[in-house]
Amino acid sequence: MAGKATNIPTATILRLSIYHRYLQSLMERGTKVVSSAQLANGTNVNAAQLRKDLSYFGRFGVRGVGYNVSKLLRQIKEILGLGKSWNMALIGAGNIGKALLQHKQFENHGYNFVLVFDKTPFRVGKEILPGIEVHHIDKLKELAATTPIDLAVIAVPASQAQEMADTIIEAGISGILNFAPARLKVPNHVALQHVDFTTLLDTLTYALSTKEKKGAYYNKKKEENRNTRWDSPQSWPDHMINYSNLLVTK
Amino acid sequence: MAGKATNIPTATILRLSIYHRYLQSLMERGTKVVSSAQLANGTNVNAAQLRKDLSYFGRFGVRGVGYNVSKLLRQIKEILGLGKSWNMALIGAGNIGKALLQHKQFENHGYNFVLVFDKTPFRVGKEILPGIEVHHIDKLKELAATTPIDLAVIAVPASQAQEMADTIIEAGISGILNFAPARLKVPNHVALQHVDFTTLLDTLTYALSTKEKKGAYYNKKKEENRNTRWDSPQSWPDHMINYSNLLVTK
DNA sequence: GAGACTAAGTGACTTAATTCACAATATATT
DNA sequence: AATATATTGTGAATTAAGTCACTTAGTCTC
Structure with missing residues (x-):
């Protein structure tokens, strides 16, 4: 059934999002048609899973x-809400923040930093990059009223992160990407x-530690593959691909 | 039972890792004892889950x-293998790479960049930061022999990421943190x-899109909370905390 | 246009992760 | 030393995610 309301x-x-990126690369290479098996292989996913993922939407x-x-x-693109361009505010103009500002990938994907904030006195009022001024965080609400912001990127020290998140939310922004080492509420x-x-x-x-100590959490299941060498980088044999680095962040 | 071999x-x-960080902040504040409920609350986790998490180890x-x-x-610390210090190689000395090099958080946690590599001609041989020279990626294996590397951080364009990963692995490094927008094998x-x-x-x-369109994927379950206002930032009422941003990366 | 072939879509099944709820065990109190 | 109270540790129940394996529906060939 198409477009289920299921969870x-x-x-x-x-x-x-990962399929999306891979499809873009296929597009650039001029590929017209792709099977679930190929697409799944290119993104390190089980083919049935890929099909099921799509089946939630149609x-x-x-x-x-x-x-x-x-x-x-x-x-x-339609499903994920890409296609339109999204305005982002950067909160925190330190090392990470500055690197993100210069990160080309973002604009290529429709993500644009339109405002930059900080609260450190020596940064406020300066041009962090040609044409981009750093505003005091207190001005967020005011400036967001004229320049609508969809997403905020937090790149401040952990101690200030929650406070920044609260400010952001009060300004009516409801999407946050947090780089500070703190779990926000x-x-x-x-x-x-x-x-x-x-954390990563x-x-x-x-x-690495468990591998050293116990000698291969990994090898347990795959011991039979020992004879299968992986001397040809670029295309590891399928059974040696590491599917195990799942990651969860709440 | 303590220290099970269970998966x-x-x-x-x-x-x-998240508990670890929170415990450190408690330590700094001088807190001596903490309950699972407090610790769970501070890290946005269910208290039973926290206890179960620990129970896997003792x-x-x-x-x-x-x-x-x-x-x-x-x-x-013992479980995660923290405590000792870990040598990292940075692969890719662009914007992101440079920001990571300057990121104080890493050394505070025992993660140290000891070598930097790139392959872009104008970067190789230069000092990217005072005292830190950029080596050509071809020297990785050779240099890793004298300076043992535990972890590699990839911060190159997507098109080169897989190739870099292969090189890293051939040099005997078996932990990778990848910042390139590509899923590595x-x-x-x-x-x-x-x-x-x-992707994030x-x-x-x-x-944001589904919220706009369908009006609240979120509110469905929480409609009854509408009268509970969230006007006091810093401490959102418990039932309004967003536990839903689970994340998986394979 | 009949038969062979391919690959999507999906219900049923399996596996994994999370949460519940209570027994076990510690401290504090009188 | 008996009772009240707090909070861990964990088996059992629940919920969620992932995989299998088959049905369905297309294309291609002769």
Whole structure:
């Protein structure tokens, strides 16, 4: 059935974005049609899962044939709300903030920083980049009234992050991408994602530590593959691909 | 039972890191003892889940009392493999890479960039920061032999990311944090995490779009809370906290 | 246009993660 | 030392996510 009202797994949305990106690269390469197996392989996903992910939203393929690349691309854009351009405010003009501002990828995808805020005295009022002035965070609500903001990106120290989030929400913004190492509390209508460097690194060290200590959490299941060498980088044999680095951030 | 060999959910490891950080802040504030309820509240997690997370590794609390902050902190450090310091190589000395190099948080947590690589001619051989020279990526294997590297951070364009990952793995490094917008394939013994800005943003726009269109995916379940106002930032009423931004990256 | 073939779509099943709810065990109090 | 109270630890129940395997519906060939 098309476009069910069933609960859509959060992970599905994330994968949709990944399919989207891969489809774009197929598009650029001039590929017209793609099968669920190919698309799944290119994004490290199970083919049935890909089909199920799409099935939450409709029927986009042709049986016996596959998916039309440009059509599916358009449809995923529609689902995710891409296609239009989104205004973002950067909160925090430090190292990370500045790097994000200069990150080309964002504008290519329709994400544009239109306002920058900080509260550190020596930053406020300065031009952080040619043509981009840093405003005091107190002006957020006022400026957001004239320049509508869809999303806010928090890149301040942990100690200030919650306070910034509250300010952002009070200004009527209801999407937040948080780079500060702190788990924010936001009311239910606000969409929130965390980018948490050290937490991700910690999961890596855990993996490395257990490998050393117990000798291969990994190898347990895959011991039979020992003879299968992986000497040809670029295309690891399928059974050696690491599907295990799942990640959850609340 | 303590320290079971049961399969430990990946999400548990991630939350352990989050508890760890919160415990550190409690420590700094001088708190000696904390209950699962407090700790869970501070990290936006269900108290039973926190206890279960810990139970995979042992029994760390005292019934009727709670957890000793410094003791639990030490034990989580032990589990995650923190405590020692980890050598990292940065692959890609562009905007993001440079920002990561300057990111103080890393050294505070025992993560140190000891080598920087790139392949862009005008960057190689230059000092990207005082005292830090950029090496050509071809030297990775050679230099990694003298300076042991635990983790590699990829911050190159998507088109080069897989190639870099292969090089890294060939040099014997088996932990990767990838900032490039591409899903990498790595053999099973390699631990991998993705930091995928646009994908995260896409999940936010999805949330915003569906809210607009269908009017509240969110409110459905929480309609009864409409009368409960959230006018006091900093402490949103519990039932309004957004627990829904789960995230998965394969 | 009949038969062979391919690949989407999906209900049923399996596996994994989360939450409940209560027994176990500690402290504090009188 | 008996009772009240607090809070952990965990088996059992629940909910959610992922995979299998089959049905359906297209295209292609002769």
